[in-house]
Amino acid sequence: MLQQYLLQEFERRTKANPNYSLRAFARDLEIHSGTLSSILNQRRTVGAKVLTHIMKKLPLSAADKKKILSDLMTPAPVESEKPPVIDEEVLNIIKDWEHYAILSYLHLRKAKKAPGDMAKALRLPQAKVLRALTNLESAGLISRDGGQLKVTHKSFITSRGIPSPALREAHAQYIEKAKRALTEFSVNERDITGTTIAISSKNLPKAKELIQQFRQELSEILEQGEADEVFRLNIQLFPLTHKKTAEISK
Structure with missing residues (x-):
């Protein structure tokens, strides 16, 4: 309930001022923007002190406050299933980009799921x-229920830091599709930007952690509401100088 009220209030303010940002909302609530983002994405348990502070800053009625408190006192269901790790054998089966796109497409509730409709989309x-x-079904990533296709896992993960020819192939295909998107889609439908910087190589591990965190947080933001499109997020960070020969990873 707290998340819903925060989202409703944020939406109300952005309608009044299209330039109103999440950072500005956090400023007006007098909390850290990272704290607000974690609450909105349900990655953080709200303590009594923070809750009291936020409710003072929101235009809430006594009934609304009672609903929020009641909701927070109700135990949340325990997440028992963790995303499965996909091994190299399965990655070889689903290395082409369309496998990942189809998995995401099946999450579109209102989209037609017949193969012909998917092919057109x-x-x-x-x-x-x-x-x-056929490949996805043999890999156990989709199943059929009364003729309906269903994704067996909400998400899955791959190994990190281990060279994978299959993942290299998948990434190469998506980079190629990103190149085509430059001419196939307008600037309102895509966001392709970049920056060239001189760096200290010792900071690369931290950079990778931040990129992974950013991907997760952005996914959670984009997945709010009812999904109606399939998008791909590519983030490329790579050297332009070659002071040593490095092992090619995924």
Whole structure:
């Protein structure tokens, strides 16, 4: 309930001022923007002190405050399932980009799920979609329930820091699609930017952690509400200088 009220209030303020940002909302609530982001994305348990402070800053009625307190006192369901780790054998089966796109497409509740509809939406030959569905089913990533296709896991993860030819191939295909997006989509439909910087190599591990955290937080923001499109987020960080030969990783 607290998350809902915060989102409603944030939406109300952005309608009044389209330039109103999440950082500005956090400033007006007098809390850290990271704390606000964690609450909105339900990654943080709200303590009594923070809750009391936020409720003072929100235009809430006594009934609304009672609902929020009641909701927070109700135990949340325990997440028992962790995202499975996909091994190299499965990655070899689903290395082509359309497998990942189809998995995301199946999360679109209102989209038609027939192979022909998926082929049209993803601009693929129907034969390729059928092959990808067979691969995903054999890998245990989708199942059929009364003729309906269902994703067996909300998400999955791959190993980190281990060279993977299959992941290299998948990344290469997505980079190629990003190049095509430069001409196929308007600037209102895409965001492709970059920066070139001189860095200290010792900070790379921290940079990778921040990129992973950013991907997770951005995914949680974009997944709010009902999904109606499939997007791909690419983040590329790579050297332009070659002072040594490094092992090629994923």
